[in-house]
Amino acid sequence: MRTRAxxxxxxxxxxxxxxxxxxxxFVIFSLLYITPGDAVGNLLGTxxxxxxxxxxxxRQYHLNEPFLTQYWIWLKDAVRxxxxxxxVSTLPVTDEINARLPNSLILAGVAYxxxxxxxxxxxxxxAAKKSxxxxxxxxxSVIVGFSTPVFVGAVALLYVxxxxxxxxxxxxAGTGFVDKLWHLTLPAISLAIAGAGLIVKHTRAVxxxxxxxxxxxxxxxxxxxxxxxxxxxALRNGLIPVITVSVPLLASLVTGAVLVxxxxxxxGIGDLLVRSAASQDLPTLQAIALLVAALIMxxxxxxxxxxxxxxxxxxxxxxxx
Amino acid sequence: MSAIVPQLGDxxxxxxxxxxxxxxxxxxxxxxxAGVVLMTVFGAALAPQDxxxxxxxxxxxxxxxxxxxxxxxxxxxxxxxxIAGARTAFxxxxxxxxxxxxxxxxxxxxxxxxxxxxxxxxxxxxDFMWALPGLLIIVVVAGAFGGGYWMAVALLLVLTIPFxxxxxxxxxLEQATLPYVEAARALGLSNRxxxxxxxxxxxxxxxxxxxxxxxxxxxxxxxxxxxxxxGVDPGSPDWGRMLSDGTNLLFENPAAALASGAxxxxxxxxxxxxxxWLYESLSSRGGSK
Numbered sequence: 001m002r003t004r005a006x007x008x009x010x011x012x013x014x015x016x017x018x019x020x021x022x023x024x025x026f027v028i029f030s031l032l033y034i035t036p037g038d039a040v041g042n043l044l045g046t047x048x049x050x051x052x053x054x055x056x057x058x059r060q061y062h063l064n065e066p067f068l069t070q071y072w073i074w075l076k077d078a079v080r081x082x083x084x085x086x087x088v089s090t091l092p093v094t095d096e097i098n099a100r101l102p103n104s105l106i107l108a109g110v111a112y113x114x115x116x117x118x119x120x121x122x123x124x125x126x127a128a129k130k131s132x133x134x135x136x137x138x139x140x141s142v143i144v145g146f147s148t149p150v151f152v153g154a155v156a157l158l159y160v161x162x163x164x165x166x167x168x169x170x171x172x173a174g175t176g177f178v179d180k181l182w183h184l185t186l187p188a189i190s191l192a193i194a195g196a197g198l199i200v201k202h203t204r205a206v207x208x209x210x211x212x213x214x215x216x217x218x219x220x221x222x223x224x225x226x227x228x229x230x231x232x233x234a235l236r237n238g239l240i241p242v243i244t245v246s247v248p249l250l251a252s253l254v255t256g257a258v259l260v261x262x263x264x265x266x267x268g269i270g271d272l273l274v275r276s277a278a279s280q281d282l283p284t285l286q287a288i289a290l291l292v293a294a295l296i297m298x299x300x301x302x303x304x305x306x307x308x309x310x311x312x313x314x315x316x317x318x319x320x321x
Numbered sequence: 322m323s324a325i326v327p328q329l330g331d332x333x334x335x336x337x338x339x340x341x342x343x344x345x346x347x348x349x350x351x352x353x354x355a356g357v358v359l360m361t362v363f364g365a366a367l368a369p370q371d372x373x374x375x376x377x378x379x380x381x382x383x384x385x386x387x388x389x390x391x392x393x394x395x396x397x398x399x400x401x402x403x404i405a406g407a408r409t410a411f412x413x414x415x416x417x418x419x420x421x422x423x424x425x426x427x428x429x430x431x432x433x434x435x436x437x438x439x440x441x442x443x444x445x446x447x448d449f450m451w452a453l454p455g456l457l458i459i460v461v462v463a464g465a466f467g468g469g470y471w472m473a474v475a476l477l478l479v480l481t482i483p484f485x486x487x488x489x490x491x492x493x494l495e496q497a498t499l500p501y502v503e504a505a506r507a508l509g510l511s512n513r514x515x516x517x518x519x520x521x522x523x524x525x526x527x528x529x530x531x532x533x534x535x536x537x538x539x540x541x542x543x544x545x546x547x548x549x550x551x552g553v554d555p556g557s558p559d560w561g562r563m564l565s566d567g568t569n570l571l572f573e574n575p576a577a578a579l580a581s582g583a584x585x586x587x588x589x590x591x592x593x594x595x596x597x598w599l600y601e602s603l604s605s606r607g608g609s610k
Contacts, residue, residue: 020449028461035465143597147589149541151548151561152582155568159579163571170571248451255454259545263568273457274549277464289461296453 045087083287104268114192123203154190171265350591360407368401414539425485433493526603533596
């Protein structure tokens with residue numbers, strides 16, 4: 001009975017996010033028609049318009065079909081990772097994305113690990129030393145880190161470590177794995193600083209609440225050391241809600257990655273997004289928008305499932321307090 | 322709405338009562354914000370030189386007596402441009418903050434007090450927006466429709482409203498169960514009256530403090546868009562735009578980039594600190610008596 005309820009909950013979550021993704025994909029596809037100018041013009045970009053090219057594009061993108069049929073064809077192609085050709089370079093959008101994806105993935109991966117490595121220990125320390133100088137210092141730096149936009153921090157780091165000290169390269173993504181890591185260190189740090197603030201704030205708030213619980217007082221009353229209580233009892237429950245913060249964290253990482261890639265001239269997906277938006281390259285824009293939307297929906301789903309796995313009260317359909 | 326104003330007056334009074342213990346950090350932040358407001362109001366009139374004038378003989382001059390922060394690649398005075406750039410940096414976020422506060426407060430009150438279908442729809446919308454990277458949506462829309470400063474401001478407003486709504490809704494839910502609301506209802510007051518004149522004054526501390534945090538977020542988002550090239554027109558003085566233009570000049574005149582970055586951070590940090598301080602001093606009003 002219980003497993004069946006759990007299964008239906010899981011299925012309903014999957015359906016909700018799949019439904020949202022379909023809705024978003026529909027809006028993204030519609031951009032081709034609701035933007036100023038007609039669809040052919042949007043796909044042509046800056047190229048010369050002749051009856052022949054128009055006919056070619058109409059056939060290639062099935063523009064003579066009814067709207068919903070076009071959407072269906074576009075979606076089927078998109079699922080197979082075919083987004084048509086860029087209206088600027090006329091090359092397949094997929095090739096461009098594939099060439100840039102590794103840079104963005106390494107950047108995001110390193111930044112994520114750094115965010116957690118900086119954020120969680122600081123949050124735990126602030127909660128453990130609540131209302132002391134340590135706590136105030138951490139909270140103050142979080143406010144500054146939080147209010148420092150990724151791009152400002154990136155430029156400042158670029159100046160100090162790239163220009164003044166010359167420790168790191170000032171642009172590009174490098175070739176080969178080690179060189180790439182070296183090129184992507186500064187960008188990843190600037191990206192991590194912003195995200196870490198979110199994690200510190202959340203971890204601290206949650207741990208303070210947990211440390212106030214009766215079972216923590218009881219464990220202390222039984223004479224367990226505060227370190228033991230903190231690490232074995234409180235931490236376990238305290239880290240569960242940190243899962244929920246992972247979704248806004250991902251959103252901030254994705255946004256931050258765009259800004260950082262532009263600042264450091266890294267040829268990644270974010271840089272491509274900005275370029276395609278600036279040159280009104282609709283097929284590329286649609287492809288990236290759909291990819292990001294899919295990524296975020298999957299992350300949402302994963303967070304929901306993890307949360308269910310971690311907290312039995314949700315799994316069994318009881319409300320949390 | 323006019324009856325709400327005296328309540329805001331009360332808020333001001335209690336702030337003054339506490340001003341004896343005004344922390345120095347908050348004071349510094351207030352001075353910074355006041356300075357930015359002055360720059361916004363008077364703009365280029367305060368600048369020592371014409372922000373658009375190109376001194377082609379003094380291109381990329383380092384900071385010095387002639388140009389306090391040096392010049393950019395066209396020989397324009399960076400310090401003057403910094404002052405002139407306050408306007409686009411400040412006005413857009415102000416519009417976002419006020420608009421989002423008005424709409425978010427009304428929606429939040431409605432959805433927290435009445436519940437039902439409105440609440441369900443508003444909350445689904447909020448959940449949906451919460452997970453989306455707002456800045457990227459603006460970039461995609463700007464890419465598809467062609468951008469512009471006010472387009473960015475309008476989009477940001479739409480993306481900000483859910484956050485304000487969620488906060489006011491949560492606070493309303495807490496208030497709605499309290500006896501005074503029940504009493505007001507028993508007296509037969511209209512829902513609108515209860516929401517605006519009875520519940521809202523009790524949320525005003527949250528609403529006002531939250532407005533400062535919204536502003537800090539908006540200035541960061543808008544200057545980020547300008548930084549990416551989707552805010553103000555190329556060439557016009559704007560902190561985000563100057564930062565991105567200045568990034569290419571880091572070797573020649575780093576002040577061109579760093580000064581505008583510092584202005585963005587200083588304004589955002591100040592707004593955050595003032596917001597936090599307002600929230601703490603306003604929300605402990607009742608308890609400290």
